[in-house]
Amino acid sequence: GDSVTQMEGPVTLSEEAFLTINCTYTATGYPSLFWYVQYPGEGLQLLLKATKADDKGSNKGFEATYRKETTSFHLEKGSVQVSDSAVYFCALRGAGGSYIPTFGRGTSLIVHP
Amino acid sequence: DAGVIQSPRHEVTEMGQEVTLRCKPISGHDYLFWYRQTMMRGLELLIYFNNNVPIDDSGMPEDRFSAKMPNASFSTLKIQPSEPRDSAVYFCASTLSGGPQFFGPGTRLTVL
Numbered sequence: 228g229d230s231v232t233q234m235e236g237p238v239t240l241s242e243e244a245f246l247t248i249n250c251t252y253t254a255t256g257y258p259s260l261f262w263y264v265q266y267p268g269e270g271l272q273l274l275l276k277a278t279k280a281d282d283k284g285s286n287k288g289f290e291a292t293y294r295k296e297t298t299s300f301h302l303e304k305g306s307v308q309v310s311d312s313a314v315y316f317c318a319l320r321g322a323g324g325s326y327i328p329t330f331g332r333g334t335s336l337i338v339h340p
Numbered sequence: 341d342a343g344v345i346q347s348p349r350h351e352v353t354e355m356g357q358e359v360t361l362r363c364k365p366i367s368g369h370d371y372l373f374w375y376r377q378t379m380m381r382g383l384e385l386l387i388y389f390n391n392n393v394p395i396d397d398s399g400m401p402e403d404r405f406s407a408k409m410p411n412a413s414f415s416t417l418k419i420q421p422s423e424p425r426d427s428a429v430y431f432c433a434s435t436l437s438g439g440p441q442f443f444g445p446g447t448r449l450t451v452l
Contacts, residue, residue: 261440270344270431270443271383316383326371326437327396332382 229254233317233331240307240338248302248315248334250291256322260284260293260300263316265333271316274302312338344444346432352450358420361447363432364413373441374407374417375431383431389415422451 234249252258259278263271275284280295289304300317317331345364353359365372373388387397392409400407404423409415419426429448433441 263443268445270433270445271441272443273440276440326435327373327385327388328441330383 229258229319229321229329231317231319231329231331233315233334236314236333236335238334238336240336242309242338242340243306244338246302246304246307246311246336248317248336250300250302250317250331252298252300252317252319254298254319254321254329257295258319258321260291261318261320261328262289262291262300262302263318263330265314265316267313274315307336307338309338309340312336344432344434344442346430346444346447348447349445350448350450352452353422354452355423356421357451358418359422359426359449359451361417361430361432361449363415363417363444365415365432365434366442367413369434369436369442370412371435371437372409372415373433373435374415375433375443376428377431377446378428386417419449422449424451427451 230253232251261276262274264274265271275286277284277293283292291300291302314333314335316333318328320328347362370391374386376384386399387407389409407417427450429446431443431446433443435441
């Protein structure tokens with residue numbers, strides 16, 4: 228079945244550092260890929276998405292590129308802020324018409340001033 | 341739109357009591373999902389509905405859990421009787437076919 232693997236957290240960075248959170252997936256066909264962010268005390272919210280190979284999703288300075296050849300969708304940001312501290316979830320939705328996403332375990336990001 | 345609305349935001353109850361969690365999805369969305377989030381297990385899908393019909397409840401942990409969606413704008417998740425191991429944050433999410441999910445703020449349940 229479909230699966231998503233994220234790097235273990237927490238990831239701890241200083242403000243303005245470069246961020247990468249790794250995500251790889253297993254799925255048949257061409258799934259849609261998503262990153263969600265969960266701030267403390269809140270529900271998950273969509274950060275960005277990509278629906279086909281080589282697509283780049285971007286939002287709020289975050290980027291992720293759909294890499295079919297490596298089955299990856301790594302999240303990057305060039306300069307993190309304290310306000311980016313949150314838990315980040317990678318997710319996929321299968322290509323077979325199912326609208327049920329598969330989520331990774333989440334990666335906690337802590338940014339220090 | 342106000343987004344997905346959940347109530348209550350916090351619930352503290354004693355073991356053996358009945359607990360009812362409520363959700364109002366985004367108007368026009370045709371899928372509704374109930375999730376449970378804990379540190380140990382992460383985010384778990386409990387059940388989902390399509391056009392108010394339960395499609396897959398294989399994630400419901402046991403018979404103490406039940407969910408209903410009597411109309412397109414309301415769903416409940418009930419635990420009876422509740423146990424301490426049910427303590428978690430419960431999320432409701434909705435989506436329009438083919439789109440991303442929109443999550444509510446969650447209900448933090450503590451069973452003493």
